[in-house]
Amino acid sequence: MSMTITEKILALHSGRESAAPGDLVEAKVDLALAHDVTGPIAIKMFRETGVSRVFDRGKVVLVADHFVPNKDIASAEQVRILREFAREQDLVHHFEGGEAGICHVLLPEKGLVVPGQVVIGADSHTCTYGALGAFSTGVGSTDLAAVMATGEIWLRVPPSIQVNCTGKRGPWVCGKDIILNIIGTLGVDGARYAALEFTGDAVRELPMYQRFSMANMAIEAGAKNGIIEADETTLDWLAGRSKLKPLILRSDPDARYERRLTFYVNELEPQVAFPPSPDNVRPLSEVGTIDLDQVFIGSCTNGQIEDLRDAASVLKGKKAARDLRLIVIPGSPRIYRQALEEGIIGIFLDAGAVIGPPCCGPCLGGHMGILAAGEKALSTTNRNFIGRMGHPMSEVYLANPFVAAASAVLGRIGGPGELQ
């Protein structure tokens, strides 16, 4: 039977010969993830299952990344719950302090995710790992508790939407712009419950870090997972990172899709999502004058070393505008060190940036860069909902790191072209 890559992975993990949209399967989980926000509830619910040990101490990963370094007493208590559980269960992968980074940057970096896996995370952006050709989706804490107890999860096999991206990207255009354009077209519930399968020459040509940005934001169209078939780029990226054996699967040529869409990248400009929704997208040339109080570069969407390099290439020798706060947060300790050694941190500091420790921080209005009433921020993150980064009367605009860097210098939303 012809299947998509998503159907093949789910069939293989549930001991079936095939899987079709709508089938309810119980899939074996290769990796289960929780962080300091979702973990404490998952741990509490795990205790209620009556199971005493997690299904595999090497496959349950806990990362303290949201409210760290602990922003207050309440947060410290949540982080402690993770630590104590990790010790009790003797978990192999527990990241805190100087070992912790943003979970969706950290797990691939540590080689914990490879193509063909089923990864379940108590975080909506778990869909990020689809960039490596894995089936990867976000759940809540109770679902994760059940996974920790049983090593399995019930899933309805999603229908797949094929998103064919074709053409050559222009300057300053990233995977982030392609996915924003897709979300703008589909709407925030346009792919609800579906698998978004990204394919085509424009995706094949994307470096890994930009593929991560694309899969990361699949949830912003309501998708269950985003997925990109593994290729040379994927395997090159994994080399030296992971000892796990990748399982390379591809959609059959005659696989069934709920829809097939084509996006033309040739003409695509950098995109900006206006508040209060990631689907409220406009091309950069139609933004108008939006003065900014803050620019944030980082997050699970754009916190990779190459994202920082992109931003630094624009910021080199320039200064952030007066009264504009530029905040840069590398996605992991390794990326931080790399940025330091490459002189990128110096470029940011010279530009007047504040460098934060690897964490989710301002992306969700957690800490390290909260907005006051009426303030406007341009952010390389994934959500611009009401109050997402602070006061409900503040505004968040989403864009790629090139645009973020240029906007920091301009003091308003604009592209690197304006600085030349």
Added chain:
Amino acid sequence: MQIKTMSRIDIIQGKVWKFGDNVDTDLIIPARYINVSEPSELARTCFIDIMPEFSSKVSPGDVIVAGRNFGCGSSREHAPLAIRESGIRVIIAESFARIFYRNAFNIGLPLLESAEAAKVITAGERLRVDIAAGRIESLDSGKVFAARPIPDFMQALIEDGGLIPHIRKRKKMGS
């Protein structure tokens, strides 16, 4: 955490809190309040940015009626927990975001989908909802709406009181 069990014959009667389309989990409970996980604390800040009066005025048995894609965004289970702990017994919407849908049933909070009910029912209306039958009746207008049937698997979760009791039961049965 106490699981509120719900039986198949559950019938709910309460007044309506009305919301629009794409109510995301940041609106249900902003991130600045999710550095705790105790449901009673979460309930205090439920909808604080868009409906600050909600937490003090909601009564046990009340019903939320909303538009499309309710619960989109973050996977925080704090959102359905805060709603359940506020006393809301069922959410009726045109559609739900998928993670929220799983989370709600997993914690024993039933959801019903009815585009017509979501469109017609207004804030403050008194409803009588038969969850198992998917029957929604307005005690004010007399109108009756039929919700999409809850899938069998989700129905089983609700009958058991949520995913964890469901797993415990299956464990006991040795399956």
